[in-house]
Amino acid sequence: MQNKKTNLASQNLCNDLYSRSKIGPLFYVLSTLITGFLADYYASLSMPFIAAMFVLVITAIARLMARPPQNTKDSRDAFIKKHWLLVFCCVVTWSIFFSWTVYELGLSSAFIFGLVSTINFSTAIAHQFSPHLKRALFCSLLCLLPTLVVIILFQPSLHVAALALALYIPYLLLTAKNSHKEYFEHLNNKLQLEAALLEVELLSITDGLTGLYNRREFNNQLGRAFATSNRTKQAVSLILCDIDDFKKINDSYSHTAGDDCLIHVAKVLKNVFSRETDIIARVGGEEFAIIVLSDSENSAMKSAENFQQLLSASVCSTQGHEISLTASIGVVCYQAQTSIKPHQLYDLADSAMYRAKNKGKNRVEYTTL
Ligand SMILES: Nc1nc2c(ncn2[C@@H]2O[C@H](COP(=O)(O)OP(=O)(O)OP(=O)(O)O)[C@@H](O)[C@H]2O)c(=O)[nH]1
Structure with missing residues (x-):
């Protein structure tokens, strides 16, 4: 019984990871395209921009195509690992691309657009992927920190933005923890309800004394x-x-x-x-x-x-x-x-x-x- 519940929970985690991960990759691609446009990387055929676009398009396709398996726990664990690797790839690519843009351009329309995108991405990762809390927080910070470091080290005129980003981090950590707790409470309720429904269904078709059909x-x-x-x-x-x-x-x-x-x-x-x-x-x-x-x-x-x-x-x-x-x-x-x-x-x-x-x-x- 416990084993069955663990299996159902792990299947739910897999399915949710996939369904919550469907839209995100498109936004990485879109944001990179728009930031590139605002930064005028199209005209200069900037290599970091082309490389980022290439990696993000490939990982977006891979994320959409790798559907969750329905069979063994091992295959589900492998799916989760692989999927997280792809999420990590997206985050690192965006993070490097945007940090480099900040380093190159400083305050610009590309910076403002990219900064908002960065905050959006880190928030989405922390909440959408909160069932896997440690990985979610790691990727979320990976999204924010490089930009923060670049601003602190190379763009003194943007230190106010760095302060806002730094203040946002503890808020993100706390709310992600709450999302994690709420997700598992909800999952537990859902599994208990499903088990109760199954039991009622079984009771409605069997004879209580012999266990045969009624x-x-x-x-x-x-x-x-x-x-x-x-x-x-x-x-x-x-x-x-x-x-x-x-x-x-x-x-x-x-x-x-x-x-x-x-x-x-x-x-x-x-x-x-x-x-x-x-x-x-x-x-x-x-x-x-x-x-x-x-x-x-x-x-x-x-x-x-x-x-x-x-x-x-x-x-x-x-x-x-x-x-x-x-x-x-x-x-x-x-x-x-x-x-x-x-x-x-x-x-x-x-x-x-x-x-x-x-x-x-x-x-x-x-x-x-
Ligand atoms: N212990 C028990 N007895 C039951 C249950 N359901 C019905 N009975 C009893 O089964 C008995 C059936 O009796 P009858 O219909 O007279 O049939 P019979 O004594 O088997 O006689 P024949 O059918 O002619 O062989 C009744 O005494 C019912 O009370 C049950 O769930 N548990």
């Missing part, structure tokens, strides 16, 4: 089996089985012992009807139904007889008693070409089962269509 789900499954049979032209057999003299068991040993007997019957049924396509349901108090797909009439009959013999040869040990059980069983086989409805098949199996009761119980009766 009557409602049995009806759904029978409808589906009919549809499959009509499509594939394979036979569907329906087996109904009713525990004999169950009232006596309850009366002689207690209702709890009766419950244990029902669990015991479910176990024997699971042993006999163990194919993946076999559907076993508890359709009444001491009544069970089995849908056997793609089976010949004979083999469904054989399985039913096998179950009847195994059950009568077994004992249910409960509360210091060894209780013997038998069942009366009715079998009917549906061929796709026969024009009957699922509920009519059920009635036919039911009447076969009552024939077995009337003929002395602990036996299998078969109805031919």
Whole structure:
């Protein structure tokens, strides 16, 4: 269960990293283009500008194309590492390009535009990628610090901008930490809700005592089996089985012992009807139904007889008693070409089962269509 939750969390982290990373690369490319235009790098065919554009376009394509894997934890971990490497590449490229622009031009329209872009990028990284807090903070600072250092060392006229940037850093660190906390609170709630929904879904289709399907789900499954049979032209057999003299068991040993007997019957049924396509349901108090797909009439009959013999040869040990059980069983086989409805098949199996009761119980009766 814990493992499943960890897997779901890691899949969510992967998917979120990808979806939050989709738009960012385009802005790096756009901002570099505009800064380059404002700085007049087009006319001078500036090499740092061309190199930055080249790297940013390539990493943008790589970020968009590397979709999150859906299988193993190792492949998800590898995806996260690779994706972060690409984010790192974008940030370093922009950071070097803009620091160099600041170094070359000082105060200019390219500086103002680039500075706002730098603040935007560092904020977006710190918040959008806050699930991976350390990496997010590292890249966010990597975006800001080189520009800050260049301003301090080489552009004394821009020291006010450096002061604003320096003041922004602690604010960024604190809010990123909050985003990280909120992300995991939200993820935890989401996973808990999904798990609760799954549990409710499971409860709505199973019988609480035996863990088999309940009557409602049995009806759904029978409808589906009919549809499959009509499509594939394979036979569907329906087996109904009713525990004999169950009232006596309850009366002689207690209702709890009766419950244990029902669990015991479910176990024997699971042993006999163990194919993946076999559907076993508890359709009444001491009544069970089995849908056997793609089976010949004979083999469904054989399985039913096998179950009847195994059950009568077994004992249910409960509360210091060894209780013997038998069942009366009715079998009917549906061929796709026969024009009957699922509920009519059920009635036919039911009447076969009552024939077995009337003929002395602990036996299998078969109805031919
Ligand atoms: N312990 C237990 N008993 C149940 C449960 N559901 C139904 N029963 C009991 O199953 C018994 C069924 O009794 P009957 O319908 O008379 O059938 P029977 O005694 O098996 O007799 P035949 O069907 O003729 O063999 C009743 O006493 C119900 O109370 C359950 O979940 N647990």
